[in-house]
Amino acid sequence: MAGIVGYGAHLPRHRIKVEEIAKVWGADAPSYKKGLMLREKSVPPPDMDTITLAVEAAKNALKRSGGVNPADIGAIYIGSESHPYAVKPSGTTVAEAIGATPDIHCADFEFACKAGSEAMFVALSHVDSGNMKYALAIAADTSQGAPSDALEFSAAAGAGAFIMGKDNLIADCLFTHSYMTDMPDFWRREHQFYPQHGGRFTGEEAYFATTKGASNAILKKSGKKPSDFAYAVFHQPNGKFPQRVAKELGFTQEQIDPGWLAPRLGNTYSGASPIGLTATLDVAKPGDLIFMCSYGSGAGSDSFIWKVTERIDEVRDLAVKTHKLLDENLIYVDYGTYAKFRHKIKMND
Amino acid sequence: MTMFSSRNWREYPQRYRLEASKFKKSGKTYFPPRAVDPETSDTVQEKVVLPDTGKIVTYTVIRTAPGMWADNAPYALAIAELTDGTRLMAQVADCDVNEVKIGMEIRIEFRRIQTESHHGVLSYGYKFVPKWY
Numbered sequence: 334m335a336g337i338v339g340y341g342a343h344l345p346r347h348r349i350k351v352e353e354i355a356k357v358w359g360a361d362a363p364s365y366k367k368g369l370m371l372r373e374k375s376v377p378p379p380d381m382d383t384i385t386l387a388v389e390a391a392k393n394a395l396k397r398s399g400g401v402n403p404a405d406i407g408a409i410y411i412g413s414e415s416h417p418y419a420v421k422p423s424g425t426t427v428a429e430a431i432g433a434t435p436d437i438h439c440a441d442f443e444f445a446c447k448a449g450s451e452a453m454f455v456a457l458s459h460v461d462s463g464n465m466k467y468a469l470a471i472a473a474d475t476s477q478g479a480p481s482d483a484l485e486f487s488a489a490a491g492a493g494a495f496i497m498g499k500d501n502l503i504a505d506c507l508f509t510h511s512y513m514t515d516m517p518d519f520w521r522r523e524h525q526f527y528p529q530h531g532g533r534f535t536g537e538e539a540y541f542a543t544t545k546g547a548s549n550a551i552l553k554k555s556g557k558k559p560s561d562f563a564y565a566v567f568h569q570p571n572g573k574f575p576q577r578v579a580k581e582l583g584f585t586q587e588q589i590d591p592g593w594l595a596p597r598l599g600n601t602y603s604g605a606s607p608i609g610l611t612a613t614l615d616v617a618k619p620g621d622l623i624f625m626c627s628y629g630s631g632a633g634s635d636s637f638i639w640k641v642t643e644r645i646d647e648v649r650d651l652a653v654k655t656h657k658l659l660d661e662n663l664i665y666v667d668y669g670t671y672a673k674f675r676h677k678i679k680m681n682d
Numbered sequence: 683m684t685m686f687s688s689r690n691w692r693e694y695p696q697r698y699r700l701e702a703s704k705f706k707k708s709g710k711t712y713f714p715p716r717a718v719d720p721e722t723s724d725t726v727q728e729k730v731v732l733p734d735t736g737k738i739v740t741y742t743v744i745r746t747a748p749g750m751w752a753d754n755a756p757y758a759l760a761i762a763e764l765t766d767g768t769r770l771m772a773q774v775a776d777c778d779v780n781e782v783k784i785g786m787e788i789r790i791e792f793r794r795i796q797t798e799s800h801h802g803v804l805s806y807g808y809k810f811v812p813k814w815y
């Protein structure tokens with residue numbers, strides 16, 4: 334089957350700590366940190382958005398692609414819930430920036446937090462069907478969370494990019510499965526700046542039921558069990574949910590560790606499980622099986638089973654590793670700077 | 683101080699992809715690209731893509747920024763020499779202005795350059811960031 338020919342990530346260097354947000358709203362930082370299992374989140378500076386994150390992640394994917402000519406990429410799909418324009422595609426700017434125009438198909442995907450895996454799913458299908466040689470799928474977000482809402486502690490920014498192809502694979506996609514129902518757990522109406530959510534309703538019936546639905550279905554389809562996998566990556570709206578769903582499905586903490594980024598990164602929405610996959614590929618060995626399951630409110634999950642090839646050893650050092658972007662050279666900002674960066678302050682036009 | 687979307691569009695090759703013109707007769711590379719070599723009047727050229735790393739040659743600090751860059755202030759505006767010797771000017775992002783130094787190694791990143799009010803076009807292009815990896 335088709336698979337990953339090149340992968341890459343990009344993250345902002347800026348971070349804000351839970352304590353910094355909590356002190357503004359009179360919230361109890363230790364209980365938020367424990368409840369969300371999260372200590373800080375990434376913050377995009379004012380000159381960074383879904384398009385710029387996507388371009389940098391795509392460039393890193395090209396570096397690991399073994400010389401894929403951008404002109405041979407037949408499609409660019411970007412999944413995000415923070416496309417900079419309401420009307421004007423993100424994909425064409427990214428295509429132009431990496432030199433993939435004009436013979437290309439572009440579409441911006443939206444599906445709450447699973448828009449990125451949706452892009453991966455469609456890109457894989459195009460390559461698999463022989464429609465095109467390569468397709469680029471990008472998961473990128475500069476997530477919104479309403480001030481003082483629980484989401485404000487987690488809504489973060491980042492991007493993961495994957496060039497899908499058939500030859501020269503880094504990871505072969507062995508199986509996919511998608512699982513969707515109509516679930517009113519989280520939404521944002523048109524012209525609203527911040528999303529709304531159903532509080533605790535977003536847990537059991539939404540995230541957990543859907544993630545387990547897609548995970549159990551792909552395990553059954555593939556005839557595999559959790560212990561067959563070297564690693565597993567789940568959608569991570571906070572640190573706690575992916576840890577709990579992994580455990581309930583029979584995966585261990587060791588399996589999720591490399592791709593469990595939320596405690597230090599926050600929830601990168603569409604980027605969450607795809608960026609987790611980049612961090613996991615960074616440490617994977619040839620022959621390893623990687624389990625991946627996204628989740629997007631509304632609601633649905635896309636699950637994938639990847640088999641890592643020997644090429645991983647040749648390419649992993651050709652671009653910056655995700656954990657380096659996550660852990661090193663961070664710039665901590667206070668709430669005022671964060672509010673300015675995220676345009677939460679009313680200005681004169 | 684707004685950039686018309688048509689002008690922005692015409693400059694995509696250099697702003698998005700760092701494309702420069704290298705003239706056959708003199709072997710000189712110009713960025714932004716030129717149609718005619720000003721020294722030799724040569725028009726025979728090839729497109730070259732500039733490298734994405736270099737060093738700061740000189741800089742100035744902008745503390746009172748024009749409106750559309752107000753949320754970036756204070757910031758440094760620098761001239762950097764890339765590894766192929768080409769010099770270009772850009773804003774230095776992700777860097778405290780007190781930490782910008784002549785000789786500092788930079789990498790070029792794709793960033794949002796201008797935001798035209800709440801309803802205008804967004805302009806993208808290159809900025810310098812400290813090269814830390």
